[in-house]
Every structure is written in structure tokens, then in C-alpha cells.
Amino acid sequence: MIPIAKPFLAEEEAQAAYDTILTGWITQGPKVQAFEAQFATYTGAKYAVAVSNCTTALHLAMIVAGIGKDDEVICPSMSYIATANAITYVGAVPVFAEVQRGTYNLDPVDAEQKITSKTKAILLVHQIGLPADIDAFTTLCNRYNLQLIEDAACAAGSSYKGKRIGSHSSLVCFSFHPRKVISTGDGGMITTSDENLYNRLKLLRQHGMSVNDRVRHESTQLIFEDHIEIGYNYRMTDIQAAVGIEQLKKLDWIVTERRKIAYAYNEAFKDIDCISLPFESDGYFCNYQSYCIYLQPGCHIKRNDLMQQLLDKKIATRRGVMNAHRETAYRELYRNASLPVSENLQDNSIMLPLFVPMSKEEIDYVIDTFLSLLSAQKNLIAPIEEPAIT
Structure with missing residues (x-):
């Protein structure tokens, strides 16, 4: 695993x-x-x-x-x-x-x-x-x-x-x-x-x-x-x-290594038009504590199905970041909350493995498996333009 x-x-x-x-x-x-x-x-x-x-x-x-x-x-x-x-x-x-x-x-x-x-x-x-x-x-x-x-x-x-x-x-x-x-x-x-x-x-x-x-x-x-x-x-x-x-003492080196893994993911997935990748604007430097992919509307595979298929292939993933207002502790207090973007991101985002040291074989296996599962859904088309920070 x-x-x-x-x-x-x-x-x-x-x-x-x-x-x-x-x-x-x-x-x-x-x-x-x-x-x-x-x-x-x-x-x-x-x-x-x-x-x-x-x-x-x-x-x-x-x-x-x-x-x-x-x-x-x-x-x-x-x-x-x-x-x-x-x-x-x-x-x-x-x-x-x-x-x-x-x-x-x-x-x-x-x-x-x-x-x-x-x-x-x-x-x-x-x-x-x-x-x-x-x-x-x-x-x-x-x-x-x-x-x-x-x-x-x-x-x-x-x-x-x-x-x-x-x-x-x-x-x-x-x-x-x-x-x-x-x-x-x-x-x-x-x-x-x-x-x-x-x-x-x-x-x-x-x-x-x-x-x-x-x-x-x-x-x-x-x-x-x-x-x-x-x-x-x-x-x-x-x-x-x-x-x-x-x-x-190791923090800067760890961040550098994490960014290398993120770059490998970015390069491998950049031409898949049904997903959005993590995005850094000028002046924003990310440590890639997590690598989160968003499955866009129209993607032919459901997020949970994709997570299960990756798990079947011995690749752990996590869902998108939780929405506190949907958790039992807060649900009743915020039953009228309107946060469609937050909810959509939670429901359609998936986090892939990213840690140091992650071997080249592990990185390649995650990439190849992810690509093969999406390819099976006939979703490999052309690159899209990433959204800018506003």
C-alpha cells in the first residue's frame, strides 16, 4: 500500500x-x-x-x-x-x-x-x-x-x-x-x-x-x-x-523534495481536461502539504469510484477538505448555509499520495494507475487553462 x-x-x-x-x-x-x-x-x-x-x-x-x-x-x-x-x-x-x-x-x-x-x-x-x-x-x-x-x-x-x-x-x-x-x-x-x-x-x-x-x-x-x-x-x-x-533543519530540503513530486504529477496530468491541478500564482510558494486534484463537472468517473479503484490498486487517497458546516457537530446550526463552491470542492476533489521519501517507482505507479483509470473513461483530451487567483 x-x-x-x-x-x-x-x-x-x-x-x-x-x-x-x-x-x-x-x-x-x-x-x-x-x-x-x-x-x-x-x-x-x-x-x-x-x-x-x-x-x-x-x-x-x-x-x-x-x-x-x-x-x-x-x-x-x-x-x-x-x-x-x-x-x-x-x-x-x-x-x-x-x-x-x-x-x-x-x-x-x-x-x-x-x-x-x-x-x-x-x-x-x-x-x-x-x-x-x-x-x-x-x-x-x-x-x-x-x-x-x-x-x-x-x-x-x-x-x-x-x-x-x-x-x-x-x-x-x-x-x-x-x-x-x-x-x-x-x-x-x-x-x-x-x-x-x-x-x-x-x-x-x-x-x-x-x-x-x-x-x-x-x-x-x-x-x-x-x-x-x-x-x-x-x-x-x-x-x-x-x-x-x-x-x-530539514524543512527546506523536505519542501524541495515535495515540490519535485508535485511537479512530476503536474507534468503527467497537465493534458487531462477533466481535472484541475493545484495552482500557484506569482508570489505564492506552496510546500505541497497535500496534492489535491479537482474532478470537473462532466468527468465520466465519480470521485468516490476513482478513490475505490485506486485503493483496489493499493494506492491510498483522501477526499477533498471537509466542510465543517456539513459535520454533525455543526450541521443543525448551519442547515441554511449556502456554500456551493466549498461543497462542490469537497465532493469532487481527491488527494494523491505525497511524502518524503517517495520513490520514483511509487511516483510512477501512482501516475500510471491514475492515468489508466481516467483513460478507461475516455477523458484524456486537451489541456485547459488553470483558473487565476483573484
Whole structure:
């Protein structure tokens, strides 16, 4: 079976975890501090705060952004459910806006139409690693005095207009889940260049404790901590951070290798007129966290049938990105939602295997199998022009 994804972990990560375990400091400590500093430098942000996962990162971002009960936050429904959940955690209301067909990212035109007097923020998702139009949403937020928060769960290593994701906005949240480009088993990170936000994020992730464990341990003077406000246990362990440090060293190389696989897919599939391929406009640099193909209307094979046939050939795939408003947890609340583009993309998109290291034999087998299944449906015609980002 060729899996849809798998983390690239090697002896360096295993040795780093082993060495950290033997130090006796395995919870949040010096390795976390080092990982944060290196990740901030990599993204171009002033600060980074490591947490237990991206969902907790988003939750804390909502809190420090001042989002609260009955506030509205505009976000895509077409995102993993954690995006909407983080808004709900603070008592706010997710307001789902439409995405762009060519990019799977939030549509600034539809987002602006959803703004009301209750709107306090826009939660912008960089879907499947392709950066959203940050400038458009920065302008929109400035115009309406809104907070801009970036859900960059999939976007470590991606760039927008020459700057890495993580350096454009005051709150950017990353994931290190095994499906992501680099992994710490699980884990997350928030980048910011706002010192006040940085200090409060550090406070909230560790029970609101005024002095963290590492500072107390290193102090030559007696220190008693205070718990300044109600916080959370959202810490990353030093074992995870040790792995993350090694992963970060490889991130650019991993992205380069992922892009090579994506280019091989693009070249092989470019002349099939019943599908749309991932699209990068000038200034948008994608890490290809996922490789997503859209089956256009009129394609003679149904998405689910194609997925099953690929599975029969020992090739794992995944459906298009979920729509949160169609999930049981939100379905009743959003039964009148009108998001035809998001729903159509979910129902007609398929993600192909993409991971490092993926052998040439595996890449060729996926390509040949995919082509043969579509060819059997007599859908190989001429190339189409890809949609532009608007």
C-alpha cells in the first residue's frame, strides 16, 4: 500500500529524543526554548510560542486577540473542523465564508459580505499549504478594524510574496501533526512579533503561571510562583521539541523534495481536461502539504469510484477538505448555509499520495494507475487553462 502521507523521521530525530530523555528534563524546558527561537528565526517573526498542538494554538490566539462570547469570526467552512472549533471554544460564532475554486482558500469578496457589527476577526486558513491572499485580508481587516489570525496548520515552509508564512500577521498558528510537512508527533507553534501577545501566550499555555519551571530551576534565589489568570496546560514537551529542532533543519530540503513530486504529477496530468491541478500564482510558494486534484463537472468517473479503484490498486487517497458546516457537530446550526463552491470542492476533489521519501517507482505507479483509470473513461483530451487567483 502506498500511503497518502507519512512523516520523514530519521536517526537524527531518534537520537535527539534519546539524548533529551537522558537529561531528565522532558517537559517544557530548554529544548522548547531553543525550538521556539529557531522557529521564530526561520519564519522571520520576532517570537514563537510552542504548544501541544495547532488546535490549542488557535484557541490561545482567539483568547489573546480578545475574541469572546457572541463575537463573530469569519472563516472558511472548508477546513479541518479545528478551525471552527477554536472559535466556538471562546463562545464566539464561526461565520462561514466561501472559498475560491482555484485555490481552496478564503474568498475576500465573500468574506467582506459576511462582515457585521459583531465581526471581530477573520481566521484565514492556508489550505493544503498554498498561501491565501494575506495582503487582501490585511487590507480588509484594516478597513473594518478587525483582527487577522492565520491558521497556518499546513503551511510551514510556504511563502507569500517573498516572506515565509509566520511573519506577516500578529498571530500565526502552525501544526506539527504527522500529516504535516514536519512533525513532532503532535505539537503546535504560534508566531508573533508583538511582545505583549508573546508574553500572554506564554502565560496562558502553562496554567497562567507567573514563573515557569525552567526559570525556577535555574534560579539561585528562592522563587514562589503565582497564577495570574486562569490558564491551560497546553505545553510542548522537550522530547517533542528536540525532534522539532532536527525536523526544522530539514524543512527546506523536505519542501524541495515535495515540490519535485508535485511537479512530476503536474507534468503527467497537465493534458487531462477533466481535472484541475493545484495552482500557484506569482508570489505564492506552496510546500505541497497535500496534492489535491479537482474532478470537473462532466468527468465520466465519480470521485468516490476513482478513490475505490485506486485503493483496489493499493494506492491510498483522501477526499477533498471537509466542510465543517456539513459535520454533525455543526450541521443543525448551519442547515441554511449556502456554500456551493466549498461543497462542490469537497465532493469532487481527491488527494494523491505525497511524502518524503517517495520513490520514483511509487511516483510512477501512482501516475500510471491514475492515468489508466481516467483513460478507461475516455477523458484524456486537451489541456485547459488553470483558473487565476483573484
